[in-house]
Amino acid sequence: MVANHDIDITVRRGTVHAIVGENGAGKSTLMKILYGMQRPDEGTIAIEGEVVALHSPSDAIARGIGMVHQHFQLADNFTVLENVILGDEPTSGLRLDLGSARRRIRELGEQYGLSVDPDAVVEDIGVGDRQRVEILKVLFRGARTLILDEPTAVLVPQEVDELFRALGELKSQGLTVIFISHKLDEVLAVADEITVVRQGTTVTSVLPADVTARKLAQLMVGSELPSPQTRLSTVTEDVVISVRDLTLATPEGRLLLDRISFTIHRGEVLGIAGVEGNGQAELVETIMGMRTPLSGDITYDGKDIVDWPTRRRREAGIAYIPEDRSRHGLLLEASLWENRMLGHQTLAPNAKGPLIDRAGARKDTARIVSEYDVRTPGIDVMASALSGGNQQKLIVGREMSGDPLVLIAAHPTRGVDVGAQAAIWDQLRAARSRGLGVLLISADLDELIGLSDRLEVLLRGRFVAEADPATVTPEELGSAMTGAGGEAA
Amino acid sequence: MKRLKRLALMLVAPVLALAFAVLVTSLILVASGHAPLGVFTSMWNYGSAPDSLALTLNLATTYYLSALAVAVGFRMNLFNIGVDGQYRLAALIAAAVGGSLHLPAVLDVVVILVVAMLVGAGWAAIAAVLKNRRGVSEVISTIMLNYISIGVIAYLLTPDRLAVAVQGSNNIGTQPIPPNGQVPGFSVIGGAQNAVYGLILLAVACGVAYWYLLGFTRFGYDLRATGLSPTAAVASGVNVKRMVLISMLLSGAIAGLVGMPQLLGASYTYSLDFPTGLGFTGIAIALLGRNHPVGIAFGALLWAFLDTSRLILDLGGVSKEIVTIMQGVSVLSVVVAYELVRRYNIAAQQREVGRALAAETPELVGQGTA
Structure with a gap:
């Protein structure tokens, strides 16, 4: 039919x-x-x-x-x-x-x-x-x-x-x-x-x-395991962000996140596996300060940041690759260099005191465009003119600028072609070895297993299983995610 | 070349809209038995006379300030419909304060202007607080506040409160502002009997400040980002409630200045016949000028020119309202035209990127044009 x-x-x-x-x-x-x-x-x-x-x-x-x-x-x-x-x-x-x-x-x-x-x-x-x-x-x-x-x-x-x-x-x-x-x-x-x-x-x-x-x-x-040569651990002892008993509820009292706890060290990637809609977006937005949790603590770089506004968190070095780039990551009808500033509009090279540093922002946009291979005729075109993959590369490049301590990455390679995906992975690995802590959320299980040092499975707002990416298979992970029975690893 | 093309694209919408407005007006004129060309010619001849030009500049000054006040909000999708109430209340209080002041010349003017801005901002702040605390749409609250301000003004503008009788008439107004608080006009237009408001310079300064604030400051960036995508702005760390409050205060402060050229340059008192409705004209002009400081200037001049030159129409037996139709049609069609150009522009840029990448010349990739 x-x-x-x-x-x-x-x-x-x-x-x-x-x-x-x-x-x-x-x-x-x-x-x-x-x-x-x-x-x-x-x-x-x-x-x-x-x-x-x-x-x-x-x-x-x-x-x-x-x-x-x-x-x-x-x-x-x-x-x-x-x-x-x-x-x-x-x-x-x-x-x-x-x-x-x-x-x-x-x-x-x-x-x-x-x-x-x-x-x-x-x-x-x-x-x-x-x-x-x-x-x-x-x-x-x-x-x-x-x-x-x-x-x-x-x-x-x-x-x-x-x-x-x-x-x-x-x-x-x-x-x-x-x-x-x-x-x-x-x-x-x-x-x-x-x-x-x-x-x-x-x-x-x-x-x-x-x-x-x-x-x-x-x-x-799919059953192919990702390339194992990335399993060189760079995890250190220094805790860079830790979340304890984070609970988030709707105004009606339905729990969106239920006592989520985890710790990420410098040089560590924590992967969150889960079927979309099980609390990933809420977790990310709570960590970024866009939602107010019912209870729980977030400690970043030794400081309790649960009351900090989003801007202060970003200024302190928490980078953010949002899940929905057109809603949260870009100003579609603004130029690329103005998008370079988004989320970093108070920091060098985009700002000088209360003023915008146009020249600095433009120069750094050109750098991102060439380093991350953003295919564009120039930095004055509107973000909406680029393909989704190129928009994503711009966002990744922007968020990796300024040496963040922590990266909250939701679907960092969604919509990009295979070559660019590998490039983004390399960038993430390099940053990890320099000490970046990453919270990685992805629907691509190969990506999760290949990049993460540790995996948690999120189901209905709770961590239901933990997995070691060195041994877990995508099938096991998939089963745990979909609640099809069988705890992973 | 590229810059030229962009400029042409910017101008095509207002020009088309205006042409369309002229066409509609002509049709109505023909239908009502007048020759459009004759009517337009007499309007042009009257409107370009020196006295009319001075009047046009004076009107445009107030219109410009009003449209700027509206535009500040528009740029972040905040609709301050309350400029009307804000400027009238501000003018009344500023006039009353000015009438009782006895300060050195420049200081006197500064104090009056500051009072006007504070009152305008304060009145606008009510709407901002209601929006932030209670989620009340600023459209509704500012419209309501317009009516409340009319009531407040009627209450205050009575002889036992802020008003005194204006000599030689039934009118009442505030105590006239002494010469120290007055701003002399310029005689820039040769042959004109009336002067151009001195505060036209204030309007220009406000335009420049607006341009600088939006394009060159972090605050302006946050404001534009909020207008382009509230969700992305929040994710980038913009505190939207704070932005609502600040831009409403700014909008109200500029609104407070709307009545000043008239008050300090011509009437020196807030009386019952102080001009009304300027806030609504500002909305139309902000739309016409696409919230751009230069665009608004052209819009304000055009609107003022039409308002001035319409005065001749009655003599020729043509109804003055024909100009209102023309103004209305031009605003309506310019909004449509801007949207069409916006969509065309997005599609054109997408094609341009596609073409550039299809050619895949290495120097195009990864090179900024900075």
Whole structure:
């Protein structure tokens, strides 16, 4: 039913087809293409044997493809009914025909085991019900193929069971479900067929009966071990940053980080493995002072910095490579040299007293551009004109300037090509041997294992396992991350 | 060459918008039975007469200050709609203080200006504190504060408080400012009977200070970064609440100066007929001038010229409101045009980088143009 160039997937009608892969493996891009949010550069999509071009989500909807997003797209102060019909309102004459819509929602609910009170206000209903509303929305528009993007990420186990029962119902009535997840046990429980994607290509398609969670994890992360010659330890005895019992909660009191403790020495890389959304971003932002922890201490270079503002932390030598470069790392509509200053706007060579040192910043930008091989015609172009990889190289170069003591690096090589990736790794290793302490967060397990001196696995805001990168395999790490059982090392 | 191209790109939006505004105005003139060319010619002839030019410069001075006050906030996505209330309250208090002062000449003026800035900043600070402490949108609070300031002024401007009767009229105003607190005008325009406000120099100085602050100081960098991407600014260590407070104080302080050229250069008293609505004109001009100190200057001059030359229209039987339409259309279309140029510019830069890298000449890679 669906084909693509680098990705070849065939989904049969009336099945639940799971797509698994690490973050950044290309799952969401694939889904965006299927749902018409992005155009493929090459390749074709065929629905029921007919090659189609999907220019927009409305094209996809017209072809019977519906998408249930990971983050609910509901108006909280509307009723279930109003949310379901929003954008596709049934009318009789000029009036909204709420009566028939209400009947239709009840019918759909009974038919597929997705009953929700149509007149309940969305802000009053639970997460599981909200998800049912999302699915109803898609069914209401006549979808025959449903794409569910990480549908279980927000659900508690009982709700997951209910969802799976509903999926079974949909399937038995001839609808098709494409189910994206990286929770392997769930995938094995619900899918009829599983396709594994890695680095933008399909690795294989398997039947759940033929694989175990362990085997799937192995397929997901690839099994080659990174080059071992980097295992020359530079770890010293000097503690450069230590975090004790760091706890962070949402205003509602849900714990995002639960008593996180670790110590990083000079010359040491601590790697944090974990599926995205398990607290990595929150941990980084708390260390950078962008979030205020509920409790816990952060000691940096012998000083308690938990009350320090972000700027003071950065000035003291904590460098930061953010996870989302366009949101936190760059001013997209400013020039490269102005971006060189970002986060370092109070320090040499960018500032002289209260003034900006344009000449200094420009000169140092030129240095970064050549040392880190940022491909650009000059330093006056806007950051948005560069490719993602080149933007990343600029950020890495900027953060490595001024000899930081600690680097907080989230996905330092995300989106860069293989050559540049190796170069960034070399830079990180060199800095490590000069005494830099690094907190490394990455979805690339080879990178984590290859660079780290120690590994912690973060799951639901807690460190659940520790691993020695010298002995751990990516499969073991993957299993621990996805909670597929089995502690790593 | 590159610089020239960039300049052309900057100018194309306002020029197109203005042309569009002239076109729309012409159509309306034709529809209402007037010959557009004749109307524009008579406006030009009247507006370029010496007296009108002096008037234009004086109006532009106040407009410029008002637009600068708005622009400071705009550059960090902070919408100070309250310039109107800030300058009026500031002018009233400054006039009252000035009327009771007996200081040496220059000092007297300085004290009045400082009082005006403090009052404007203080009034604006209310909105900043509400935003930082309670998350109140500054748009809402500054609009509300405009109305409150009208009430406060009405309360204060009564004979038993700050006002005295203006001789020979029913008007009341503050005690006139003695000559020591007055700023004499210049007769720069030959043949004009009215002088140009001396405080036009203050407006120019404010423009230069604004340009320097934004482009050359760490504070200006933080302010622009916050405007470009609040999330990235926070990650870079900018304390956004502090920035909100400081830029609101700055904006309010400049707003406090808006009434000064008029007060110290012409009326010497804050009376019931002190000009109103300058704060809203400032918003339009800041948009027109794209928050750039030179752009705003052109915007202020254009706006003032139109306001002056419209005075002739009634004589020709043309409704003066035609100029309001022209001003409105030009602001609306300039906003659209700027956005189009912005998008074009982003796409063009991306193409340029793509081309440069496709050519892959080594001297292009890794060399700054510094």
